[in-house]
Amino acid sequence: KSEYRIAVIPGDGIGKEVMPEGLRALEAAAKKHRVNVKFDHFDFASYDYYAKHGQMMPDDWKEKIGMHDAIFFGAVGWPEKIPDHISLWGSLIKFRREFDQYVNLRPVRLMPGVPSPLAGRKPGDIDFWVVRENTEGEYSSVGGRMFPDTDREFVTQQTVMTRTGVDRILKFAFDLAQSRPKRHLTSATKSNGISITMPYWDERVEAMAKAYPEVKWDKYHIDILTAHFVLHPDWFDVVVGSNLFGDILSDLGPACTGTIGIAPSGNINPEGDFPSVFEPVHGSAPDIAGQGIANPIGMIWSGAMMLEHLGEKQAAASIVKAIERTLGERTLRTRDLGGQADTTACGKAVAEMI
């Protein structure tokens, strides 16, 4: 494509600090590989915007960013000032749902220079993808409260799984498994306890598996699956889960590889009918915001995922390689990884390696 237009939304907290480093790496990779990217900056989807306008985003947010090729997103949320279910449902969750980004994709990979909390694991031992359903399931807006402020008070919230929603995420996950050397897919379930929706999920997995005879697949209940992430992270290749289970596994996975501070993610609309959102797994971390110490690798790696999604595989690979080399040097890593660099120094190091 002659030119990619990227919507840039730093958001809150350390989102604003890691974003410049994400852009720096993107620019370096774009220059090197002659990819033409243009950035448009937006200040909404942030607490500051909310404080001024009483809502997280302008009414015409879809017109503003809906025609971009992708959205590069920092982090949103500031629980002390605004409840998460307002800030997030007013921004990130809206993107996912209204841009039909039904795939949430996150790598779990043990990188050089990042100490794993698991005993005896080294780079290469852990390398898999978590594929998470990103639009329905447990994150539903159906439910409510009855008998408020009495002893009979209760709340309900429905988990909703549609055939459309379940089948398309499974298809994406099986396709991904099919494309990898191990061709192995693991499904996260809890059909022994969540007795209506989860048996349905299992049923659809079984049906979908028939179309992929070359993919070896298995399933685990989410409770024991989290245990296996810790005890046997080498078992996995592609792990697919519902919105909630995928959410849990894609924080736990990166924790098993040392930190969620460096993990990237894509909120993807595979058909390209809408822009996809790329963001670090970490949140806005108000507790360390403003100190210049945030680790920018999650943001930078998200930029690589974005380039990959746009079809610029070489540019993407050059960023990932630069990340690996940067993490390998103690002076260039940030302090959360036992290194010495601040946010900017780490980001500049990556850009120079590119």
Added chain:
Amino acid sequence: KSEYRIAVIPGDGIGKEVMPEGLRALEAAAKKHRVNVKFDHFDFASYDYYAKHGQMMPDDWKEKIGMHDAIFFGAVGWPEKIPDHISLWGSLIKFRREFDQYVNLRPVRLMPGVPSPLAGRKPGDIDFWVVRENTEGEYSSVGGRMFPDTDREFVTQQTVMTRTGVDRILKFAFDLAQSRPKRHLTSATKSNGISITMPYWDERVEAMAKAYPEVKWDKYHIDILTAHFVLHPDWFDVVVGSNLFGDILSDLGPACTGTIGIAPSGNINPEGDFPSVFEPVHGSAPDIAGQGIANPIGMIWSGAMMLEHLGEKQAAASIVKAIERTLGERTLRTRDLGGQADTTACGKAVAEMI
């Protein structure tokens, strides 16, 4: 009490193999501390019973075991022969719900002789309780399927949280935290994503905390909380969660301490209106059943929890001490822990230590 009557239900698979060792330890501790326990054996809540009678339990199961002082339970389920949501909802989940065992209590403790998958952790570093709501929440029976076998097909399942249900589990958890030296409670939430029930949970935690000014409390979203279990297991003292979150955390916690093979659990009705059920965390493990290699420690430790619940603290402590000493010796541990003993040898070792 002059005599305790215990209902003994071995269940399926390795449940039948570890149960004799659980009873052996109980008998030894009872003898030593002059506690009078009588065991009544039942064959229901098993696949064998189901194969004969077409249901998991007799119609009058409540009369049969409802007057016992406690229920000592092995493990149930045999997925190849009977779907989990039939076997479990026809037995274990019925106990929990119809005997109003609203507390599921599980220790997470790093024991001597059990290699932790986490680097650099040693016995004493990890020692906390997971308190799980055990009757409502995500394990609900409300929901269904619409438009079956069409493209519009969808399923729903409601999460249900009642004020009664939430408040009583929180009270139990705060009481437990209050009784421990650290007086620290952590609540598992996901109010940023599960936007109706989980904010309600948070609201009730905040309200309950007011009655416990001495308890320091915090909350984490379940995704990052699973990460903290791996990265900072020393942070926790009492962790309270909904039915699903508690389920996940009480498998993940034991995995972080090396194995779910030794973890015990209690399904408790604190008021004593109904008998409580004590069972190992592990399942029936059909894949290793019949080989005599199952680790009996989870069953034996569950027996200690049962004695503790009955008020026989000394007898309970003598079992836990014997477990620690047995695990400390390689020749007495089972092979899953790098030891040499089979199920019976390990169980006999514990009984002798008592």
